[in-house]
Amino acid sequence: MGDQIGTAVEGRLYYAPLREFERVRGLAAAPVQRTAVFANLCRLNALYMIARAGSGHIGSSFSSLDLISWLLLNELEAPGTDNAGGDVYFSSKGHDAPGYYAALIGTGRIEFELIHRLRRLDGLPGHPDVGTPGIVTNTGSLGMGISKAKGMIRANRLLGRGGRVFVLTGDGELQEGQFWESLISAVNGGFSEITAIIDHNKLQSDTFVSQVSDLGDLEAKLRAFGWYVDRCDGHDLTAFSAALARANAISDRPKILIADTVKGCGVSFMEHTAMESDAALYRFHSGAPDAASYTRAAQELIVRVNLGLAALGAAPVALETVDRPASPVPPAHAQRLVAAYSRALIEAAATEPRLVALDADLVLDTGLIPFRDAYPARFVECGIAEQDMVSQAGGMALRGLLPVVHSFACFLAARPNEQIYNNATEHTKVIYVGSLAGVVPGGPGHSHQSVRDIAALGGIPGLEMIEPCNERETEAAVRYAIGEAKGSCYLRLCSIPVDTPFELPADYRLVPGRGTVLRPGGDALLIGYGPVLLSEALRAAGQLARERGLEVAVVDLPWLNRFDPQWLAELTAGVAVVFTLDNHYLDGGQGERLSAVLAERSIPVRVVRIGLTAVPVCGTNAEVLGACGLDAESLASRIAAELR
């Protein structure tokens, strides 16, 4: 049973049980007042979910929760995810998922117990997935929402069904070209069934939209595209419901409502309006609050909820509590590749004046803040506009610069895929750096788990692809790419700190096409790359030696598409089985390319490729590696079975 809690206590987490949501929804009060209390209850639960998960997007969940709550409680008719018609709501940005989950849980559409399983295996993924009740489309990669909505409406029209689609977008998201692309035909098709709502919370991943890539006169832009445009305070439900009513009366055009919101709304110190206007970074975009911030935030939300209830003559909220899980302590000696990259880039820039760094709204995550501070004139913030960024880099390279382009690997390899090829056909040199590569971190879910970038860039002629295994190899890879490589390079970087159970030898050198034996062994050979899977492989090799007396050699091969055949022939001489280990789908991964070289040289060895074969699950890193058969235990079993 829940308790009425006046003061949040350090070390505990608080959430409202379903019956409290039911009570609020049943209050005899105006919808506006009822919904406001519901939204704050959702904020409290979203905060709980994120604190428990250890990561998640607070700012965007809080800015959108009044809008979402209103839609769910008062606007959507016969909502469903099946094909039976009815209204549909989804978020195009997708990282506001914790807030939406909290609201779906609060309306009983998601099983309550899942509140404890944000970003966990078989739980609620970091970004939306259609496998979750109430989720109608996968998002997390930006700018696709209105296009998806048009497709849904076309299907409704063709199949003779009714129903409207409400799409929530971010404001940073509007920097993506697909957003504008999608507006054009929506007008020509008269898609009045679509109402887009811009959660205009003024901040994107790093900081203020206006500082990253200002949107200018947004209303004028949208009106010029022929949409019906209205604007309101996104936390004033009277104003929002009135704006919706006006929009509902429009039947000849698609509609867009700019909802002015506050990022982090509901908790004073999380609200962006509490930020200094020149602050470089907003602190609550993603990631969990620390213990003290959590407690303070929970306290504020509890007070807000109770004030709302009191105003309606209702009793205070009765909450459930659990102990706050201990924050995972990053290993003391963890390898941090992005930090090493960051240092190496600055070092390279000192001797290479042509070097320019480009970023797409991930200046913190891609390690570019020190570079930006050191070389402000050589830093270009492009906003969430990867196509534009890559083609700008192409233009720079044509005119004598050495551009280094940054984003998460999942976006960088895919969104500007054609632009990267276009640059390649000009035979200029551009360095592409994709961080957050690989299947972990597993919390954000498949939109962010970059496990097909090697394939997607595999056919770019002349592009050398390298994934280093630790800080030292990262520094060597940066020096190679910038200083030695004749053509373009793709650096694939793991973003999580990894306590690697290996070191590179004292005389280590990064030699094109060659790798480093991390552990010798005569029974089989395993070739892999990157800190995560090489660490698992070494643990598996240790286990196989201890438990089965099998000696499996482990080789770090950072070159993803360039192999020295002579070295490979010597390495594999006398070996019966080679295991390749891809932090990537098997299709298009390093193992496939290695197989081709071995087959070309008639090297009589059996190649067993280990890697991903299906869209990866979401969960903790350990859960994901285990579920994908890539943790040490699974690798040891697999290798033993193959060698039996």
Add this chain to the structure above:
Amino acid sequence: MGDQIGTAVEGRLYYAPLREFERVRGLAAAPVQRTAVFANLCRLNALYMIARAGSGHIGSSFSSLDLISWLLLNELEAPGTDNAGGDVYFSSKGHDAPGYYAALIGTGRIEFELIHRLRRLDGLPGHPDVGTPGIVTNTGSLGMGISKAKGMIRANRLLGRGGRVFVLTGDGELQEGQFWESLISAVNGGFSEITAIIDHNKLQSDTFVSQVSDLGDLEAKLRAFGWYVDRCDGHDLTAFSAALARANAISDRPKILIADTVKGCGVSFMEHTAMESDAALYRFHSGAPDAASYTRAAQELIVRVNLGLAALGAAPVALETVDRPASPVPPAHAQRLVAAYSRALIEAAATEPRLVALDADLVLDTGLIPFRDAYPARFVECGIAEQDMVSQAGGMALRGLLPVVHSFACFLAARPNEQIYNNATEHTKVIYVGSLAGVVPGGPGHSHQSVRDIAALGGIPGLEMIEPCNERETEAAVRYAIGEAKGSCYLRLCSIPVDTPFELPADYRLVPGRGTVLRPGGDALLIGYGPVLLSEALRAAGQLARERGLEVAVVDLPWLNRFDPQWLAELTAGVAVVFTLDNHYLDGGQGERLSAVLAERSIPVRVVRIGLTAVPVCGTNAEVLGACGLDAESLASRIAAELR
């Protein structure tokens, strides 16, 4: 020496030699009058180049030539392609290349003799390439121009150089999201060095922009994005030069001039204004005119040039003539895969009411006109908006339809690459059909030669990729993809008619993962796909048998990423060498995947992969196949050398 020609004669082609351009540029006349004559001379030469090449874009060359001529003769200061600064001009759409080449030739910047080598090996490529003098960036894939320009200006600024960038765009091109994406930061960066000129000729590839995906109030859109906007008649050089002068006075913003032009301007029956307003297709977008149309067009242009000269008191133009080359006659029994696809799609639609076809302004080239006519309600014209198209298809599939998405393979695999993956993570079924696949036709150049689509889509989980080798296999592939496949498929289609020297056996069936032996042989085995390279392979096998007594088996394997290991083991039993043959880069092609399966099964065979290893050249199909080592002669030599 040139002759003064009053009447164009059937069977001959006409062009103006360099000295006539020099004469016109030296005429004592107002720049507007001199430039108008120069532009018409360029039209005559562009028409010559296209007629001689047998293909090329007349409509867009003619609509832009007054603009280009003015810029080259009167506006650009110290233009250069090197890094020394000076003004730069390029076309973002790129298919107006023949017109621009004619102008560059007319100003002496391209060697005159190259006028005879449009779309020929070591000549002038179908779309711009930086290997040609006067060409500063590679285009042909739309929407990248302003981004490239921004990169160039950033380089200029950083390197302390001056110089402006003039970018020509199409109007259909404005449907691409990257165009709008690129506008945003251009304003924020105050890129007043950029002047974009929209060649607003009202037509895109298929027909009127307004019918494909109407742009609405274009001026209002551009103004809302914060650019300086002006508009003028793009064939009135007085008006254009005045608009440029006004734009040049603006120093705080990037500038865009909407130049209202006429597609095909200069030849009465090629002008779009001569089209019926309900005409389904404009006839002179690409492709060469027939003999009679050529002669009529040349005649009109000669008269125009001479009228212009007479008005300036100058003598008529003296032209060179050559015999018109015989039009290549397509082989009588050629296999036409797109036509077969078209028939099969309509047949499938009759029994699959959920089937919907989506197109991105290539309704003719992708074979969709019969489908559109038969099922207008199930046809969706998306315009040049591939990202939007693919995400719309995703939305349709989520709501119960079976979308079939069409474009050229080069664009479909790359531009919406992330959108295709997003759809895949929803586990719906979407069929992607990429035509113009492979290295031929070789005339359009590398932006259109799709030789990395298998790699780019290789990491999409669950996507089965199929390239049929003839009409019969195309029909089978369509039936499989629509009727039998559980998941999504990618159909890769050759677009050129091919006289295949093989037939599939009478009892042929398309069996997943298996192929068909087209020719037996015990000395080696060649595995390939598609009509072009299988035909070359069979010719090579015949030659090897005749000349060297080598019997090479040739196998058609239409499955690009799905192989039946049992079938493969039987096929390769006792074979010493397997040749794989990719109409694609080796990286990420079928051969690499086959190698991996063979290595996995420890099949003791040497695999020699044949395919592309560098960006392909432009030329006739025979030239390109030869240069890439993929014609029968090269294949026979290569195979013989490997078997020696």
